[in-house]
Amino acid sequence: MSRERVRVRVEGIVQGVGFRPFVHELASRYGIDGFVGNDADGVFAEAEGDPSTLKSFVSDLGLCAPPLAVVEKVTYEAATPLGDRGFQIVASVPGDSRSALVSPDTATCADCLREMSDPSDRRHGYAFTNCTNCGPRYTITEDVPYDRPNTTMRGFALCVACAKEYADPADRRFHAQPVCCPSCGPSLRFVLADGSRVAGDPVEAAVSMLRDGGIVAVKGLGGYHLAVLAHDAAAVARLRERKHRAAKPFAVLVGDLDAARALVAVDAAEAAVLTGPRRPIVLLRRLPGAAIADEVAPGARELGVLLPYTPLHRLLADRLAAPAVLTSGNVSDEPIEHDDDGAMTRLSKIADAFLTHDRPIHARADDSVVRVFRGAELVLRRSRGYAPAPLRSHRAFPRPVLACGPELKATFCLARGSRAFVSPHIGDLENYATLRAYEQTVAHYRRLFGIEPEVVAHDLHPEYLSTKFAVELAESEGLELVAVQHHHAHVAACLADNGEDGPVIGVAFDGLGQGPDGTFWGGEVLVADLARYQRVAHLSPVPMPGGAAAIREPWRMAAAHLDAAYDGSPPDLPLRERYADRWDAVTALSRSGLASPLTSSAGRLFDAVAALTGLRGTARYEGEAAILLERAADPGELGRYPFPILDGDPLVMSCPDLVRAVADDVRAGTPPPLVSARFHNTLAYAVVDAAALVRARTGIATAALSGGVFQNVLLLEKTTAALEAARFRVLRHTRVPPNDGGLSLGQAHIATTQTT
Missing domain, CATH: 3.30.420.40 (ATPase, nucleotide binding domain)
Incomplete structure (x- = not known):
């Protein structure tokens, strides 16, 4: 039988989502020989076999991808048969040009939750359980290709058992970069605000303090949270006083959908968002008599509710067995704390203790916030779980663009080709700390996605700090500068969100x-x-x-x-x-x-x-x-x-x-x-x-x-x-907020249309 060979490239979110193991398994099923690997542009492969089987193999790369993968394009070309036998996963190839995508952080999958709850499993009760289908991604990624040495997991050497899983193509942890266990992975600790460490089970110590009315800072995926029991009016009031947040509603963490339904009305569409892999805060109609202190959301008809999205949140919710306030770990109007030293310095004035760990967070990300309108998501704050997934654009960006966004609810947008990368929510650019977070995130995005802008867009307002940043950047790098009227950007963002050109x-x-x-x-x-x-x-x-x-x-x-x-x-x-x-x-x-x-x-x-x-x-x-x-x-x-x-x-x-x-x-x-x-x-x-x-x-x-x-x-x-x-x-x-958090997407499209 004649054999042919093809050289394949797969683009999209295909790193950190189990795509190479999927390709390996698919090749084994079809009897295909060759290899697959990662590089700075995505996934590459060479495949050899009979022509009809090769055709099915290439087709299934896009049709049968893993759940967290987003396949944007599969291209292939003929190559000279080499007579390979077997199919291998080869070492990642670094490169100067970058177009690989980084997956957003994803809620713990059902398989990992089962392991955590199984007393006979070696990851029973382990707060960092993950696999190729779930866990940290963007917040631990320092560079691409997405391999362990380019993440904050590089300091944790794999034990023999984890290394075996990592190397086994049949295991769901095959080439899962954050893979770890209690023997080789990150560990929890419970520390009082004065820096002294508390012996014993850290989660149990945190639960005990919360039940006693304390405020606990909890290290999450993209930063620290501040937690108190949601029915403890005095604790909630104390949190408001220390955080300088007089009345703005707090979000509430509940253990599962049934616990949510004891507090709020949840329809089928809302339940799907609440329990989905992104796990945002969902604004839901509060039920009369809900067992929540009035101080959590004073006078509100709605509550912002979220379910656990990390193993640590799962352990905390299970042992508390009660709703808990879970709000961003910061002083009002400042960015969420994600660095351990900074958190200890700044949050020790608010929290009585810290439930923390030794896995560094590289990129901060607040919880996302959504409403459901007519069965579809209405995103109010786009961050963890959504960013940095690109928004596919119906209009190409022939020149790379940086749109610097607004002053309030700041985001920026880096765009190139058919992709627009809208940053996570950063906050209000009204203080130095938030401006520094903004500048750091711009630099990280530019490095991560290899986008060097030629055009910089900004708001008309000359005193916005985002405008001043844009002007200084354009002057220092010799970039074309485009001013965009605020409300035109709003309408353009809505057009881009819907894949339309207008006029409207x-x-x-x-x-x-x-x-x-x-x-x-x-x-x-x-x-x-x-x-x-x-x-x-x-x-x-x-x-x-x-x-x-x-x-x-x-x-x-x-x-x-x-x-x-x-x-x-x-x-x-x-x-x-x-x-x-x-x-x-x-x-x-x-x-x-x-x-x-x-x-x-x-x-x-x-x-x-x-x-x-x-x-x-x-x-x-x-x-x-x-x-x-x-x-x-x-x-x-x-x-x-x-x-x-x-x-x-x-x-x-x-x-x-x-x-x-x-x-x-x-x-x-x-x-x-x-x-x-x-x-x-x-x-x-x-x-x-x-x-x-x-x-x-x-x-x-x-x-x-x-x-x-x-x-x-x-x-x-x-x-x-x-x-x-x-x-x-x-x-x-539906994809970006109607508020100023979506403005940068509109700016990017207007600047592109006006300069090409």
């Missing part, structure tokens, strides 16, 4: 973004594609008295809106009485134009209405007033307020009538749930009315919804349903 009617509602006219935009309707935009409608602008102070104190936005709606003579309202000592000064500041930039922000309009209804006059965390307004809404209320759209170019969605109607309801004693519902209904239908006018002028019948305001699923549902009823096709986010 883009609705970008958020807190703030600088417009080219020098005002702060945020309630925008744009006709946009991936290259250009036109502002065709917006909310009527009002001053922000005190600038950033108006974000922290929503009552200031209410004062500004009332002043505009009533021509300087608003009626007496409870809010005005509450802030009587500062009201006149703030309205005078608003009229003066000093330290009071104009804004068309939808987010600031939410703030104003929340303050008017008495829900929140001063925000304790970003977006709190708007969140409370969403939570308060009566879902059965269908009423609306007047919200005229004034003709012009652009159209103006005029706020004064709306504000006066809200004020009338408040003066009449209308309960906040009705006011909130009517406001949401009004805004949703105002979007439809504006979009219909734009469609009549342009013929465009597709709307794209983006911006942080569309994290509000009540508004998102009402707006989507109303647009669909008006025969619009609606695009929304």
Whole structure:
């Protein structure tokens, strides 16, 4: 029988996911001879056999890949038969050019959990059990190819038993780089805040301290968490005080899906996300009487719930047998601590003790946060479990691009070819520690994926630290610099998220973004594609008295809106009485134009209405007033307020009538749930009315919804349903957040389209 040989290359997430063992097993099954290996671009192989068998073998490389693999492309070419006998896994080949992908960290698989729970297994109760189908990946990877010497596991020499598993093609730990066991792998320790080590079982010591009301810092995959028992109100309050986190909800760790269902309502789609390999925090509707202290999520209708995703979290949840707060190990507004020395220094002021270990974390990664909307993920924070998996782009990036993202909820995007690598969530670039984390992650991504940008994109705002970073980088490396308007980037991100070019009617509602006219935009309707935009409608602008102070104190936005709606003579309202000592000064500041930039922000309009209804006059965390307004809404209320759209170019969605109607309801004693519902209904239908006018002028019948305001699923549902009823096709986010965390993807596409 004639024999042929092919040279094969497989691209995608094919390192660290058991792909070489899979190829070896597949070759053995088909009787194929040859070899397979890793290099800096992915997986390479040569295969020899009869022609029909070779064809099936190559086809199955893409069709039957391991569960964690993402095969993007399989290419092959004919080669000269060499008469090989047998099939080998060969040593990895380093290279200068890099296109190999690194897998995200993945939750512990069912096989590893069974071993952990089996008293006869040598990994019984072991906190670092993993295999080719699960465990740490991105957070331990220092370089590619993804081999043990290029990870933080290189300091742990394999014992005889683990080495045998690692070398056995039939074993699921064959070439699993983090493979280890109690004899040769990382180990736990329990350390008090003063640095003294506690003898005995570290997990049991941590559980005992938590039950006694203590705060324990727990070293996870991408950084440290802070944990307390979720039903212990005093412990939660103490954690809030020490962490300087007054009211923002905490996430809750539960042992399994049944334990989650004791606290929150979980439908089938939500259960699939909650239990899937990414294991994000999922925002779910809280059940009445849920056994959680009110201090965990003050006044919230939802809880952020997550299931264990490492063996250590599994051990902790099992022995606690109770829900536990699990929040990022940092001081508010700083990046999550991932370095052991830094954690001991900074978190010892918060935690009473540390449940830690000796496997270094190379790359920090916060927990991801999602909601489920209409059966699909609505990602709010994209990090662990998602990054650094690339987003496949329908549009190629012929020149490598670095998009530097926003100031708040910062991410960046490195893009080349058909791949866009959006970084994990980094945080708000408002302090030196977060900026350093941002710079370090940019450098790590550039090295890991071998992308040297030729184009650098940034936001229009000159004072954003991400903008300053972009300008300095472009100057130092001689790169082309492209400024991208904030809301155009939002709409472009939604287009890219959906694999579309546009044009669309883009609705970008958020807190703030600088417009080219020098005002702060945020309630925008744009006709946009991936290259250009036109502002065709917006909310009527009002001053922000005190600038950033108006974000922290929503009552200031209410004062500004009332002043505009009533021509300087608003009626007496409870809010005005509450802030009587500062009201006149703030309205005078608003009229003066000093330290009071104009804004068309939808987010600031939410703030104003929340303050008017008495829900929140001063925000304790970003977006709190708007969140409370969403939570308060009566879902059965269908009423609306007047919200005229004034003709012009652009159209103006005029706020004064709306504000006066809200004020009338408040003066009449209308309960906040009705006011909130009517406001949401009004805004949703105002979007439809504006979009219909734009469609009549342009013929465009597709709307794209983006911006942080569309994290509000009540508004998102009402707006989507109303647009669909008006025969619009609606695009929304699924792969990247609608908030500023997705902005860098839009910047990358715009910069590419404008420079090629």
